[in-house]
Amino acid sequence: MIEIRGLQKSFGAARVLDGVDLTLGQGESLCVIGQSGTGKSVLLKCILGLEAPEAGRILWQGQPLDRAARARFLAGFGMLFQGAALFDSLSVWQNVAFRLRQRMSDDRARGIALDKLARVGLGPETADLMPAELSGGMAKRAGLARAIADDPKVIFFDEPTTGLDPIRARAIDALIRGIVTETGATALTITHDMASVGLIGDRVALLQGGRIAHDGPVAGMDAAPALAAFLGRSPAPRAGFAAP
Amino acid sequence: MTPLRAVGRPALRVTRGIGAVALFAARGLVGLRPFPGRALLHQIIQIGWLSLPVVGLTALFTGAALALQIHSGGARFQASDVVPAIVAIGMVRELGPVLGGLMVAARVASSIAAELGTMRVTEQIDALVTLSTDPVRWLVTPRLWAGILSMPVLVAVGDIIGIMGGWLVGTGSLGFSSATYISGSWSYLEPWDVTSGLIKGAVFGLVVTLSGCWFGMRSGRGAAGVGRATTSAVVAAAVGILAANFILTGLFFE
Ligand SMILES: Nc1ncnc2c1ncn2[C@@H]1O[C@H](COP(=O)(O)OP(=O)(O)O)[C@@H](O)[C@H]1O
Numbered sequence: 001m002i003e004i005r006g007l008q009k010s011f012g013a014a015r016v017l018d019g020v021d022l023t024l025g026q027g028e029s030l031c032v033i034g035q036s037g038t039g040k041s042v043l044l045k046c047i048l049g050l051e052a053p054e055a056g057r058i059l060w061q062g063q064p065l066d067r068a069a070r071a072r073f074l075a076g077f078g079m080l081f082q083g084a085a086l087f088d089s090l091s092v093w094q095n096v097a098f099r100l101r102q103r104m105s106d107d108r109a110r111g112i113a114l115d116k117l118a119r120v121g122l123g124p125e126t127a128d129l130m131p132a133e134l135s136g137g138m139a140k141r142a143g144l145a146r147a148i149a150d151d152p153k154v155i156f157f158d159e160p161t162t163g164l165d166p167i168r169a170r171a172i173d174a175l176i177r178g179i180v181t182e183t184g185a186t187a188l189t190i191t192h193d194m195a196s197v198g199l200i201g202d203r204v205a206l207l208q209g210g211r212i213a214h215d216g217p218v219a220g221m222d223a224a225p226a227l228a229a230f231l232g233r234s235p236a237p238r239a240g241f242a243a244p
Numbered sequence: 245m246t247p248l249r250a251v252g253r254p255a256l257r258v259t260r261g262i263g264a265v266a267l268f269a270a271r272g273l274v275g276l277r278p279f280p281g282r283a284l285l286h287q288i289i290q291i292g293w294l295s296l297p298v299v300g301l302t303a304l305f306t307g308a309a310l311a312l313q314i315h316s317g318g319a320r321f322q323a324s325d326v327v328p329a330i331v332a333i334g335m336v337r338e339l340g341p342v343l344g345g346l347m348v349a350a351r352v353a354s355s356i357a358a359e360l361g362t363m364r365v366t367e368q369i370d371a372l373v374t375l376s377t378d379p380v381r382w383l384v385t386p387r388l389w390a391g392i393l394s395m396p397v398l399v400a401v402g403d404i405i406g407i408m409g410g411w412l413v414g415t416g417s418l419g420f421s422s423a424t425y426i427s428g429s430w431s432y433l434e435p436w437d438v439t440s441g442l443i444k445g446a447v448f449g450l451v452v453t454l455s456g457c458w459f460g461m462r463s464g465r466g467a468a469g470v471g472r473a474t475t476s477a478v479v480a481a482a483v484g485i486l487a488a489n490f491i492l493t494g495l496f497f498e
């Protein structure tokens with residue numbers, strides 16, 4: 001569905017992405033992991049057209065993502081940003097209903113927003129709060145509600161659990177897994193939290209040194225040498241190959 | 245070759261910079277369909293209405309000081325009578341728009357740059373794009389038009405208050421009667437004096453909001469980036485106002 005070929009992006013002299021190849025299939029949930037500062041967010045921004053790559057191609061449904069194609073892509077797209085990126089000047093429900101309000105009455109949009117807030121575990125009492133009044137975990141949930149408000153076909157999650165304690169992090173993971181399964185949406189999750197990968201992903205790719213160093217199913221990931229090296233331990237011993 | 249290059253490089257960069265800003269301004273100004281009524285009203289309140297006190301106070305003190313200066317200066321060639329006329333012309337043509345513009349630059353360019361810079365740094369501007377919304381149309385257009393529409397009104401109010409400042413000093417300590425002062429203010433004032441000042445105001449309103457938006461939207465990363473954007477916006481707005489004032493004065497009165 002989304003195909004990235006030979007993507008390159010530098011900032012000044014620093015080459016952040018150095019030939020990234022990655023494919024995201026329809027209905028698939030892909031996790032991209034990598035250390036902080038390896039260019040995971042930059043990769044998302046290139047797909048979204050927020051950063052201009054120097055080289056490489058990004059195809060969506062087989063077509064290059066030019067202006068018109070990207071507009072169509074974004075029409076069925078939702079994203080949860082690392083810091084939630086809620087609009088400070090709008091209340092929580094107005095944030096969630098941002099897209100909806102452009103084509104329906106405020107009453108209807110608010111109704112849908114309240115449903116989506118309930119889906120992510122936020123009660124109606126949060127609807128009229130301003131983003132500044134929310135805790136970090138609540139802001140993430142509200143950001144998640146905004147991402148799914150218009151039933152997107154593709155959802156990106158940028159470090160959904162970073163900055164949350166393990167209990168809240170697992171709760172967000174469970175929400176994401178549930179939403180992705182329910183809606184059948186194609187999901188791309190950026191994280192450096194392996195627990196999230198296990199819960200959210202079908203497939204996991206490792207971004208390292210500007211390239212994809214590993215790409216494979218989550219099921220077998222414990223045995224992958226590149227991943228093990230990334231995680232700072234030797235590959236999990238497989239049955240039959242156990243060390244004496 | 246080398247000296248030519250030394251001049252050519254920066255010249256090219258400046259030209260390219262001006263081109264980029266002009267393009268940005270054009271994109272910001274044309275985004276009026278659908279008409280952003282509510283956002284525009286909100287910005288007019290932020291930029292225009294809330295600047296009234298500071299512009300009014302500035303004008304009051306400026307008009308008063310101008311009256312004192314012209315009185316003492318004019319006394320050297322027995323021309324103290326012209327105080328009301330010169331205060332009025334000076335306020336309306338030059339000091340009302342320029343000082344009002346500079347005060348608004350300090351208040352508004354900084355707050356726009358800080359607000360948009362914070363939005364940039366916290367990825368709110370990226371979020372707008374992912375919600376199929378053009379950040380320029382959503383954030384820049386209402387601010388630019390609010391600046392263009394509010395500033396002439398602020399200038400008009402500043403003109404009146406400045407002339408009142410002169411009147412206070414003139415009648416209070418320079419020995420003018422109220423009637424002489426007021427008729428002296430009006431009799432030499434021509435419509436173009438006022439209109440040209442209001443046009444300057446509109447241009448300065450654009451200069452202020454444009455530099456706030458430009459530097460805010462291009463803010464560097466982190467709190468330090470927002471701080472730099474804010475400083476740059478105020479400096480650019482102030483210098484821009486003074487430069488535009490010189491050019492417009494030349495166009496209008498030469
Ligand atoms: N707009 C930018 N200007 C300059 N450098 C940037 C910019 N965006 C990202 N970078 C740099 O690119 C690298 C990757 O950043 P990022 O994708 O945000 O990392 P992460 O993998 O943690 O998401 C970092 O070294 C960062 O400093």
Ligand SMILES: [Mg+2]
Binds near residue numbers: 042082
């Ligand atoms: Mg990141």
